[in-house]
Amino acid sequence: MTRRCFIAGNWKMNKSVAESLVLVRELRNAISVVRDRVEVAIAPPFTALHPVSKALEDSNISLAAQNCHAAESGAFTGEIGAPMLKELGVSYVILGHSERRQLFGETDAGVNRKTAAVLKAGMLPIICVGETLDEREASRTLAVVETQLKGCLGGFGAAEGAKFVIAYEPVWAIGTGKTATSRQAQEVHAHIRSLLTGLWGADTAQQVRIQYGGSVKADNAAELLSQPDIDGALVGGASLKAADFAAIVKAKA
Ligand code: 13P
Numbered sequence: 001m002t003r004r005c006f007i008a009g010n011w012k013m014n015k016s017v018a019e020s021l022v023l024v025r026e027l028r029n030a031i032s033v034v035r036d037r038v039e040v041a042i043a044p045p046f047t048a049l050h051p052v053s054k055a056l057e058d059s060n061i062s063l064a065a066q067n068c069h070a071a072e073s074g075a076f077t078g079e080i081g082a083p084m085l086k087e088l089g090v091s092y093v094i095l096g097h098s099e100r101r102q103l104f105g106e107t108d109a110g111v112n113r114k115t116a117a118v119l120k121a122g123m124l125p126i127i128c129v130g131e132t133l134d135e136r137e138a139s140r141t142l143a144v145v146e147t148q149l150k151g152c153l154g155g156f157g158a159a160e161g162a163k164f165v166i167a168y169e170p171v172w173a174i175g176t177g178k179t180a181t182s183r184q185a186q187e188v189h190a191h192i193r194s195l196l197t198g199l200w201g202a203d204t205a206q207q208v209r210i211q212y213g214g215s216v217k218a219d220n221a222a223e224l225l226s227q228p229d230i231d232g233a234l235v236g237g238a239s240l241k242a243a244d245f246a247a248i249v250k251a252k253a
Pocket of ligand 1: 010097169173174175176177213214215216234235236237238
């Protein structure tokens with residue numbers, strides 16, 4: 001089973017509309033030649049989704065959002081429903097990012113509900129899991145990831161699951177410049193795939209793409225992406241500069 005490599009840029013709370021459009025123009029130029037072998041997505045802030053969606057027309061770069069609410073609409077001041085994102089041309093929604101878990105009280109049960117909303121609206125989830133430094137040092141990494149995955153994925157069958165993207169993002173590696181070694185990352189990715197095998201069977205588990213995230217840069221991407229169960233990257237800081245992001249995309253191509 002060959003899984004198409006999937007590199008996604010999570011812009012977090014960065015870039016005005018004007019800055020976003022400049023970055024998109026630069027990205028379209030920088031990655032035009034490798035786009036068939038690698039799937040590329042970018043997740044700008046909500047405020048830039050609509051103009052970026054227009055700027056991505058006729059490109060092979062997909063649009064992703066960074067969060068959504070589990071309800072379609074209603075009295076949820078300040079929130080955004082999945083159908084609203086779909087209307088803007090969004091294909092993927094990042095769910096359960098560690099910043100949302102740590103800073104905004106996101107739970108596995110919440111991610112589970114949001115995943116259902118994303119699917120119902122016709123989009124696909126990128127579900128983030130990962131351990132803190134304390135948990136790694138206490139040798140709890142695999143157990144933590146297992147609990148998160150089971151909580152996020154419960155109730156979904158193999159047909160839906162095959163299209164999910166999982167992102168393993170060790171919290172201690174996010175924005176710190178400390179990357180997991182390719183061996184450390186591969187160990188967790190292989191564990192995730194074996195958990196998916198238990199949930200949905202081997203055929204489906206082999207189709208699910210598992211991204212690594214946490215200080216991915218041009219100089220460590222090739223090594224990480226060469227691992228058998230690392231099928232892409234979820235890139236934060238290095239996705240904010242076209243040349244840096246393009247170099248990561250090209251690391252696999
Ligand atoms: P950095 O690449 O800045 O470490 O961020 C990773 C991340 O959180 C992507 O979602």
